[in-house]
C-alpha cells in the first residue's frame with residue numbers, strides 16, 4: 001500500500017516536473033515568438049475585398065471584446081457607401097500564409113470634414129510586431145494621398161481610444177495625434193456571463209428591473225425633494241439641433257463617433273441609425289437600440305447644462321431604461337451611456353458607476 005502511495009507520489013512528482021519542463025519550453029517558445037519583430041517584407045498592406053475577406057475579419061473579431069466585437073455589424077457599411085463617403089478599409093496580410101493579420105478602417109463622417117479611424121485589430125498571433133503602428137502610418141499616408149488627389153474630403157482624422165488600452169494609446173501618440181477631448185463612461189453592470197468583456201456593461205432581462213430600482217433608489221436618496229418629470233421626445237433634427245446649439249454643444253458623440261453638430265449630421269443620424277432624442281429642461285439625450293452579436297444594446301449619449309448634471313443624467317437614464325423595457329421587453333442585453341464630464345463625480349457619489357473608464361478622442365490635422 002505504502003509502495004503504491006510512494007509510486008503515485010512519484011508519478012505525481014514526475015508528471016509535475018514534466019509539466020513544468022513542458023510549460024517552460026512553451027513559455028520559452030512563445031517568448032521567442034514575442035520578441036521576433038516582423039520585418040516589412042513579412043507583411044503587405046492590402047485593400048480589403050468585401051467577399052474575399054469576410055472570414056478573415058470574422059476571425060479577427062472573434063478575439064476582441066470576448067468574441068462580441070461590434071465590427072461585423074459595420075462590415076457591410078464599410079463597402080456600401082457612395083464615393084464621397086467611401087471608407088478606406090486597409091488590411092495587413094501575412095506574406096507567408098496569406099492570412100489576414102490586421103485591419104484598420106477610415107470612415108469619413110457625413111456633413112463634416114473629419115474621418116474617423118476605427119476597427120484597429122491585429123490577430124493575436126501577429127501582435128507585438130509593430131503591425132498596429134504600421135497600419136496607422138499607412139492609413140495616414142493613404143488619407144493624405146487621397147485628400148491631395150481630391151478623392152477624400154477630409155481635413156482631420158479622429159481616433160477614439162479607451163484610456164486603459166495602452167497599446168492603442170501608443171499607436172495614436174506614436175503618429176503625432178493629440179487628445180482633443182476625453183469622455184467618461186458609465187458602466188452600469190458587469191457582464192456576469194463574460195467577465196472578460198470589459199467593453200459594455202451588460203444587463204440581462206432581470207437586471208434591467210434591478211438596475212432601474214437601483215437608479216430610482218439612488219436618485220431619491222440623493223435628494224428626496226427631486227421629482228422625475230416626464231421627458232419630451234424631440235421629433236425633428238432641426239429641433240434637436242437648436243437645443244444642442246442653445247446648450248453650446250459643438251461636438252456630438254454618437255455610437256462612439258464624434259460629429260460636429262449640424263442639421264445634416266443629425267438628419268443622417270436619425271435616418272441612418274434610427275435615433276431618438278429626448279429632452280428635459282436643461283438636458284438632451286440621443287439614443288438608439290441596435291443589434292449586437294448576441295442580442296440588442298441600447299446606446300445613449302447625454303448632454304446637459306443642468307446645475308447638477310448628475311440629476312439630469314439619471315432622469316434621462318431612467319427614461320431610456322423604461323423605453324428599452326417597454327419597446328424591447330427582455331431582449332436588450334446591454335446599456336451604454338456616455339455623459340458630460342461634470343456629472344462624473346456626482347454619479348460616483350450616487351454609487352451608480354460600477355466601472356470607470358474614459359474615452360480619449362485623438363485628433364490629427366492632415367495638412368500638418
Ligand SMILES: CC(C)(COP(=O)(O)OP(=O)(O)OC[C@H]1O[C@@H](n2cnc3c(N)ncnc32)[C@H](O)[C@@H]1OP(=O)(O)O)[C@@H](O)C(=O)NCCC(=O)NCCS
Pocket residue numbers: 064119120121122123126127128129130131132133134160161162165166167168170171174
Ligand atoms: C491594440 C492592438 C491593435 C495592438 O496591435 P499590435 O500590432 O500588437 O501593436 P504594435 O506591435 O504596433 O505595438 C504598438 C505599441 O503598443 C505597445 N503594446 C503592444 N501590446 C501592448 C500591451 N498588451 N500592453 C501595453 N503596450 C503594448 C507596443 O510595445 C508598442 O509600443 P511602442 O510605441 O513603444 O513601440 C492589438 O493588441 C489588438 O488588436 N487588440 C484588440 C483590439 C483593440 O484593442 N483595438 C484597438 C481599439 S481602439
